Amino acid sequence: MPQDVTFDLPFSTPVSPHLEYARERHLRWVRDRGLVRSDAGFEEYCSWDLPQAAARTYPYASAEDMTVLMNWFSLAFLFDDQFDAGRPDRADRVTEVARELIVTPLRPADTPPRVVCPITQAWAEVWAQLSRGMSLTWQTRFAASWGRFLTAHCEEVDLAAAGLEGTLTVKEYAQFRRRTVGIHHSIDAGERSRGFEVPAQVQAHPVMERMRDLAADVIGFMNDIHSFERERRRGDGHNLIAVLRRELGCSWEEAAAEAYRxxxxxxxxxxxxxxxxxxxxxxxxxxxxxxxxxxxxVEAVQHWINGNYEWALVTGRYAADKDTPAAAAERAGRGSVDDLLSVN
Structure with a gap:
């Protein structure tokens, strides 16, 4: 299943004019905060081009806010890669760090983390900036969505550590993927990027609730299609195509076609x-x-559907043919070149 599978999206979204300004500052920040610890790790990270993803999903953010959003982007992606299939005991450390990431938005801003590693320290810094100027209602909504996402990530790691990642049915996986893709809080951040808040009664309306869920489904399933080759290289069974192939007893091509449908x-x-x-x-x-x-x-939702799609077509993160230290680590069952859950 090639990375360049296309979808017919009925809307297009702009790209931030601050992309290059923020990219330069963001990459320096990633290095300074120890979020990449080797030249190989930095090369791999740059190939993902997360700054482009942020510039497409938050196109109206100011130059300084765009840098903050890029910094935040890096944390979820880098943390996602920290599980090592060869060390199932590492699941406990993943859970410990995730717990710290979850509680950070529930503490007063600028509170130092209790669990210390590069990711928790960087998140405490970013949250103080990301929450600035937003109401307690918005902060609580974001924190809840963020917490559900990280809890689901821990569940995913636990399943992998126990060798059970290939046991979910298609229905179970679809519900699980809605949480692991992390879109609800990402849409919430769209409000922060433009300095507004969706009315509470709108957020609570069944139409908006269902729209947000469907956006998560669309983005999660598209992500599974575009990232399939990378995840197969990693031996990762948490992918819609893999789940469909197992449940339907069909070929990879037939499973990919059903995922597209x-x-x-x-x-x-x-x-x-x-x-x-x-x-x-x-x-x-x-x-x-x-x-x-x-x-x-609604525009924030559109920006995420289309912006993430456009980025996924070109990012090096999902490239099928890679001969790099990062790809070698993936084939060995390691999610990342650099260990970000310990303190040097």
């Missing part, structure tokens, strides 16, 4: 609900300002 179906349902947003606004009796903020919230 499922993704397209979720996108169709999302678009049907998006068309109902004006009706939802009328039902809730929203003011002009509330409607404007709701519209910006």
């Amino acid at each position: 499922m993704t397209a179906a979720c996108l169709v349902e999302y678009l049907e609900l998006e068309a109902r947003v004006p009706e939802m606004c009328d039902e809730l009796g929203l003011s002009e300002d509330e409607r404007r903020r709701t519209s910006m919230g």
Whole structure:
């Protein structure tokens, strides 16, 4: 399944004009904070081009905020790669660090982490910046989504450590993937990137709740398709194509085709609900300002669907043919060249 599989998305999104300005500062920050510890790790990280992903998903952020968002992006991706299949005991350390990442937004900003490693220290710094100017309601919503994402990551690691990652049914996997993809809090960050907040009554409405879930499904399934070759190289069974092949007893090609069909179906349902947003606004009796903020919230979802898709087509993270130290580590069952869960 090649990385360049395309989807027919009905909307396009802009790219931040601050990409290069923020990229330079972000890459220096990653080095300074010890989030890459080797030349091989830095080369691999640069090949992912996460700055482009941030510039596409948060296109209206200021230059300084774009740097903060890039810094935040790095943490989730780098942490995701820290599990070592050859050391199942490492799952306990992953859980310990995840617990620290979860509680950070629940403490006063600038509180030093209790569990110390490069990722927890960097997250404490980034959260103080990311939460600035946002209401307690937004911070609580973000923290809840962030916590569910990290909890699901720990569940994924536990399954892998126990050799059970290939045991979920398609239905179970789809529900699980909705949490592991980490989209709900990423959409929330779209509000921070433009200095607004979606009205609480809109966030609680079934239409918006379902739209956010479907966006997570679309992005998670597209990600599984585009990253399939990398995950097969790593021996990672948490991928929709792998789950479908096992459950349906079909070929890889047939499983990939079914994954594509499922993704397209979720996108169709999302678009049907998006068309109902004006009706939802009328039902809730929203003011002009509330409607404007709701519209910006929908744009935040669109930016993530399309921006992540455009980045996934070109990022080196999902490249099928790689002959690098990082690829060698993946084939050996290690998620990353550098260990970021310990302190040197």
